[in-house]
Amino acid sequence: MRAAYLTGPKSIAFREEAIPAPGPGELRIRLIEVGICGSDVHYFGGHRPLSGPTIIGHEGWGYIDAVGEGVQRVIGDRVVVDPNAPCGKCIYCERGQATVCPNKRTIGLNAPGCFAEYVLIPADFAHALPESISASDAVTIEPTAVAFHALKQASLQAGDTIYVLGLGAIGMLITHLAIQRGIIVYVGELNAMLLEKAVAMGARTGDWREADVRVAFECTGSAAATTALCADVPRGASIVLLGLSEKQASFTPLDLVRRGISIRGSLIYDHPEDFQSVIQMIADGQINPGQIISKYIPLADLEAGLIAASSGHPGKIVVQIQ
16 A cells, blocks of 8 residues: 655655554554644644654545454445544543543554555444545544534533634634534634635624633634633633644633633543534534535645645645545
8 A cells, every 4th residue: 555654844755565454353444535634734844743754644534444353344334533542441531531541542643544545443433424424524524523522511502602713624613513503603813714714604703802702712723822812711701722732821820710711621522422423413414514625635745735734724635545
């Protein structure tokens, strides 16, 4: 098979290698499309160093191609990759916090990823896709599960008001999901094209600080934006951090306590329920996350696609594998 390895900062090398055989409890997926994620951009830029040459990429869908010992799945079934497999044994998994399991098997990080023609994953982490779900919606299920999980943690009701800062893939998907649930969404974004797209979805612009904002979602990954959000968010509101800034943000504890502000992070999703909920919502016609896709490229152009994503290309870039 052909596989794209990240060999160093901003360096992709293609290799021809044997198609891997699934071990016990695993299955092999023949990949069709894979989205470029913000974490892929961080790895590509060298901001989050990897242990060695790695096949990155985790937002994939395709067809079951082979199964390992003990796996009762149908070859040829259409599936989406759920890339984070917690160990199920540590204290965090045992108390229901598997999203922060330190022993996760993560496709594209500590296990071979999806920028290749085939990938191996634990059988329970390949979710069946109804034929009614389009390719564009299929390839955006994983980031939609991230957005779904963040909204779930916020415990919002129809009629509540939120603020989404940053309209990359996750911010745009939070906006889309929230509007479909009857939540009022204010958005903040420097890119006029993305701002216009969110408004077309039903989002609002203007001075969000004058609105009755219950929750603010930080999706830029900027420490400066996080610092400003902590200072500006209205009394009694919560802040959910999704942007993965590696720099230090700051706040004044006295100010946050007196204004009743709470801060929490939201990381990936609960397995398997968040993926299953998103798949059902798409199948029922409630959401269409594929609308965030702005560009398709072949696997051969992966390096150029990662450079474009690193440079602020608006929208989701999808790599076509087959």
